[in-house]
Amino acid sequence: MSKFLTGRAGTWTGFAAAALVLFGAAPLLLSGFRLGLLAQFLCYAIVAVGIGLAWGRGGMLTLGQGVFFGMGAYLMAMHMKMADAEFRNGPGSVPDFMELAGIREIPAYWVPFASPAFTIAAILILPTAFAVLLGFAVFKRRVKGAYFAILSQALAGAFAILLIGQQSMGGFNGLSRFRYFFGYNLDDPINQQMLYFIAAGILLVVLAVALQLRRSRYGELLVAVRDAEERVRFLGYDAANIKVVAYAAAALFAAVAGAIFVPIVGIISPANIGIVPSIMFILGVAIGGRGSLIGPVIGALAVALAQSALSEQFPSAWTYAQGLLFIVVIALLPGGIASIAAATKRFRREPVTAEAPA
Amino acid sequence: MPQRFKFRARDVARTFTASAAVTALALTAACGSRAGEETAAAESCVDTSGDTVKVGALNSLSGTMSISETTVRDAIYLAVEEINAAGGVQGKQIEIVAEDGASEPTVFAEKAEKLIREDCVAAVFGGWTSASRKAMLPVFEDNDSLLYYPVQYEGLEASENIFYTGATTNQQIIPALDYLAETGVKSLYLVGSDYVFPRTANAIINAYAADKGIEIVGEDYAQLGSVEFSTIVNQVNASGADAVFNTLNGDSNVAFFREYANVGLTAEEMPVMSVSIAEEEVGGIGVENIEGQLAAWNYYQTVESPENTTFVEAFKAEYGAERVTSDPMEAAYNSVYLWAATVEKAESFAVEDLQAAADGVSFASPEGTVVIDGDNHHVTKTARIGQISADGLLYTVWESEGPIEPDPFLEGYDWAADLKVTE
Numbered sequence: 001m002s003k004f005l006t007g008r009a010g011t012w013t014g015f016a017a018a019a020l021v022l023f024g025a026a027p028l029l030l031s032g033f034r035l036g037l038l039a040q041f042l043c044y045a046i047v048a049v050g051i052g053l054a055w056g057r058g059g060m061l062t063l064g065q066g067v068f069f070g071m072g073a074y075l076m077a078m079h080m081k082m083a084d085a086e087f088r089n090g091p092g093s094v095p096d097f098m099e100l101a102g103i104r105e106i107p108a109y110w111v112p113f114a115s116p117a118f119t120i121a122a123i124l125i126l127p128t129a130f131a132v133l134l135g136f137a138v139f140k141r142r143v144k145g146a147y148f149a150i151l152s153q154a155l156a157g158a159f160a161i162l163l164i165g166q167q168s169m170g171g172f173n174g175l176s177r178f179r180y181f182f183g184y185n186l187d188d189p190i191n192q193q194m195l196y197f198i199a200a201g202i203l204l205v206v207l208a209v210a211l212q213l214r215r216s217r218y219g220e221l222l223v224a225v226r227d228a229e230e231r232v233r234f235l236g237y238d239a240a241n242i243k244v245v246a247y248a249a250a251a252l253f254a255a256v257a258g259a260i261f262v263p264i265v266g267i268i269s270p271a272n273i274g275i276v277p278s279i280m281f282i283l284g285v286a287i288g289g290r291g292s293l294i295g296p297v298i299g300a301l302a303v304a305l306a307q308s309a310l311s312e313q314f315p316s317a318w319t320y321a322q323g324l325l326f327i328v329v330i331a332l333l334p335g336g337i338a339s340i341a342a343a344t345k346r347f348r349r350e351p352v353t354a355e356a357p358a
Numbered sequence: 359m360p361q362r363f364k365f366r367a368r369d370v371a372r373t374f375t376a377s378a379a380v381t382a383l384a385l386t387a388a389c390g391s392r393a394g395e396e397t398a399a400a401e402s403c404v405d406t407s408g409d410t411v412k413v414g415a416l417n418s419l420s421g422t423m424s425i426s427e428t429t430v431r432d433a434i435y436l437a438v439e440e441i442n443a444a445g446g447v448q449g450k451q452i453e454i455v456a457e458d459g460a461s462e463p464t465v466f467a468e469k470a471e472k473l474i475r476e477d478c479v480a481a482v483f484g485g486w487t488s489a490s491r492k493a494m495l496p497v498f499e500d501n502d503s504l505l506y507y508p509v510q511y512e513g514l515e516a517s518e519n520i521f522y523t524g525a526t527t528n529q530q531i532i533p534a535l536d537y538l539a540e541t542g543v544k545s546l547y548l549v550g551s552d553y554v555f556p557r558t559a560n561a562i563i564n565a566y567a568a569d570k571g572i573e574i575v576g577e578d579y580a581q582l583g584s585v586e587f588s589t590i591v592n593q594v595n596a597s598g599a600d601a602v603f604n605t606l607n608g609d610s611n612v613a614f615f616r617e618y619a620n621v622g623l624t625a626e627e628m629p630v631m632s633v634s635i636a637e638e639e640v641g642g643i644g645v646e647n648i649e650g651q652l653a654a655w656n657y658y659q660t661v662e663s664p665e666n667t668t669f670v671e672a673f674k675a676e677y678g679a680e681r682v683t684s685d686p687m688e689a690a691y692n693s694v695y696l697w698a699a700t701v702e703k704a705e706s707f708a709v710e711d712l713q714a715a716a717d718g719v720s721f722a723s724p725e726g727t728v729v730i731d732g733d734n735h736h737v738t739k740t741a742r743i744g745q746i747s748a749d750g751l752l753y754t755v756w757e758s759e760g761p762i763e764p765d766p767f768l769e770g771y772d773w774a775a776d777l778k779v780t781e
């Protein structure tokens with residue numbers, strides 16, 4: 001079983017099966033609403049793949065992925081608000097929420113986002129460049145472990161606070177009420193399905209990229225840095241460079257996920273990008289199993305699904321059930337859901353240790 | 359010279375090929391309508407053939423807003439029970455589908471869509487923050503369904519798919535300013551949380567003040583949830599303003615009023631007019647810190663009317679004698695009755711029938727009769743200035759002469775011309 005999953009042929013079978021489920025079964029079986037919800041969960045899964053790389057393989061506890069998710073999301077939202085205003089009131093019109101905030105002229109930094117090409121380039125480049133700069137500043141100084149985690153979390157908190165104070169970025173309410181996505185009506189069910197396909201496609205691409213990184217020489221160096229950074233340095237490698245690549249890749253994945261999240265969900269606000277959402281990203285990865293390729297995806301989907309299903313069943317008590325679920329999974333399966341096969345094998349082989357102490 | 363790590367060209371090429379293949383696959387999927395084209399309206403799945411009709415109750419039952427929003431949910435449940443006991447709507451019993459908005463706008467949007475598309479509810483009651491309403495608005499418009507929103511808000515909005523049963527600015531903020539002006543206030547200090555409601559409210563206050571010759575001596579914003587108020591309160595103290603207009607939200611009020619009392623400021627010396635402090639909040643702030651201060655709402659538990667006596671008694675009988683009733687609760691209670699009355703008038707549960715029938719629908723509510731304005735989907739409301747007394751309740755010290763017509767875009771006020779928004 002495990003050999004099959006890690007082998008070359010197994011990989012292609014795995015990808016084909018995932019594609020079949022995402023592109024075939026899901027759209028056939030799920031209602032439009034459920035498919036939209038799945039699309040939203042896929043965005044979290046894309047973020048999770050990046051965290052799996054940076055944390056699971058690279059040992060960097062990225063507690064602040066909300067920053068990059070938020071950058072991607074806000075950049076996309078800025079374009080969509082500009083396009084909405086232009087379509088309704090002609091070029092140069094002020095987006096509706098700015099009128100409410102008493103802003104009569106479009107701020108200069110909003111203007112270039114009228115262009116779709118500029119927006120896409122910005123989504124791909126800005127968060128990644130920010131991650132590279134930050135990564136160099138942090139990793140060159142050999143900041144790691146808890147200090148790095150605290151730093152990234154503080155960054156997520158600061159970013160949310162910064163946005164709440166910016167009325168020209170929607171403030172506390174965030175940006176919402178989008179009508180078009182690159183010229184397509186968002187209220188059309190066919191276009192909503194299209195967005196789902198795009199999210200599913202991005203997830204597969206991101207998984208393929210992560211897989212290549214893991215299997216390359218670089219991937220082995222990354223694990224080596226995680227397990228024994230000093231030794232890698234003694235061998236003549238610059239550990240900081242190795243870490244920056246994984247950190248930047250995770251940032252890029254999060255930014256792309258944020259960008260597609262906006263048209264799918266229809267709103268982005270500081271509540272989606274601060275400390276709590278950042279922790280939820282990590283939690284999904286921890287529950288799924290940070291070390292494996294598919295574990296973070298499973299974890300992110302499972303956490304989101306559990307949250308949605310439990311809150312529908314028990315609207316006023318679901319948070320307790322969710323907390324219990326986290327405790328049970330982490331206590332019984334420290335390696336996450338992906339380690340379930342290994343855990344049962346160990347359980348069978350060593351029946352004595354599994355028995356309760358007298 | 360440090361060693362370098364390289365990516366093999368073969369790996370990179372393979373990854374890009376795979377990416378390109380998947381992208382192509384995604385793009386070959388059919389595309390829907392483009393901007394400007396008509397979209398086929400989503401078919402409503404509301405089923406009214408049985409003995410029951412489903413409605414949604416969407417309130418934050420977890421997260422920071424739950425303390426306020428659970429009280430609104432209680433009021434919604436009370437109204438539904440009363441209507442059911444009296445025979446239901448169009449002979450059908452109302453069945454509530456409850457969902458948790460979790461104090462998060464995205465969750466509000468998600469759950470609203472679930473209620474409309476999966477549970478097929480005829481209408482949804484709930485929401486509190488403007489952020490949650492703005493997140494839900496596109497969902498209700500795209501799926502052509504109805505939301506009844508029960509909280510006072512910043513105005514400048516009118517959606518075909520939302521009925522606003524709380525006050526808009528001309529039913530709360532402007533009457534509060536009129537009251538202050540009547541009592542001889544010549545200068546004001548504005549304190550608010552940094553988000554859209556206080557910002558919009560203060561824009562209106564500035565325009566009003568400029569017209570009426572009131573001086574605005576200071577305008578400060580605290581971050582939402584901030585509890586550090588010594589700087590702001592010291593500035594307020596030093597400003598010598600005649601009164602303070604307070605649009606702070608939530609926990610910040612506790613810190614603000616404690617600090618206010620600490621530096622020795624009193625309601626007699628420099629009264630504070632608040633628009634977000636109701637019966638529920640007074641206990642948290644501590645009566646001793648806030649006694650004598652003013653609030654602007656449309657309803658207090660102490661309003662004297664037979665309808666209110668019945669409402670308060672029913673509420674306490676259901677949820678306990680220690681509970682209090684507040685303005686948003688009353689507005690939520692009214693919203694259920696207004697929906698039911700509209701359904702009875704339209705003899706239909708269909709959204710377009712309710713939209714057509716809504717104008718003039720009225721309800722003899724605890725605050726006085728409220729009437730729906732069919733043009734802007736708001737309701738007429740009586741403005742009341744209340745004073746906080748030692749027993750923790752608010753007592754009316756001034757009220758408007760009858761209900762005020764809703765004017766969300768302030769079209770009836772010349773001084774507000776610059777505030778207008780094109781919709």
